[in-house]
Amino acid sequence: LRGVVALDGPSGTGKTTVARTLAGRLSAGYLDTGAMYRLVTLAVLRSGTDPGDAEAVGHLAHDAEFAIGTDPERPEVRLAGQDVAAEIRGPEVTGAVSAVSAVPQVRELLVARQRRIIADVLAETGGIVVEGRDIGTTVAPESPLKVYLTASAEIRAARRNTQDSAAGRRTSVADARESVERRDRLDSSRAASPLRAAEDAVPVDTSELTIDQVIVALSELACR
Ligand code: C5P
Helix, strand or coil: CCEEEEEECCCCCCHHHHHHHHHHHCCCEEEEHHHHHHHHHHHHHHHCCCCCCHHHHHHHHHHCCEEECCCCCCCCEEECCEECCCHHHCHHHHHHHHHHHCCHHHHHHHHHHHHHHHHHHHHHHCEEEEEECCHHHHHCCCCCEEEEEECCHHHHHHHHHHHHHHCCCCCCHHHHHHHHHHHHHHHHHCCCCCCCCCCCCEEEECCCCCHHHHHHHHHHHHCC
């Protein structure tokens, strides 16, 4: 793979699995930008800062010491040196991440950092799959391949619920659906870089597709 594959869309569309597997198959790097917003959110929660206090959140984001890896086999996520890969997926972070990621200073800081990481990986391996909400529109609008994954709310809630159960979190499909729809609402209505497809993104509805089918379709697009 040469260049950036921008993979955007709401949660529960299979984005993370697709992005990691695709990056592995194409011997490319991988960047989970959602994990970066989750890391800042965890730092906010740990410090006792109110996620709704934009100014305090902005300051904290500057000071937070976090690290994010780009190996699709083992994407590292650390806060102050500690592995927090499981914790950033928990309900506390998931419940507060939309508020934190709506803060313009947080977005500025993370987008700049994402662009630096992308440039470094491109210099090293030549290709990277980047997943998020604003990759095709804001972070890497020059990407030769932009994909916007969608799926019905029902399917996304069911997938989220399966993931939560696999991670040992007790939830119901109804709770998962409420959480997924709440996050969509907040992520699509914020002023700074709201969730939306880039005009030139290829839309892929994953509702009726297996992960493998999505990966095959995207590999073909990436190698065209
Ligand atoms: O992809 P994931 O569900 O881990 O993303 C968590 C949250 O981070 C999203 O709900 C959204 O609020 C925020 N996010 C964002 N921009 C990105 C990636 C994630 O605002 N590029």
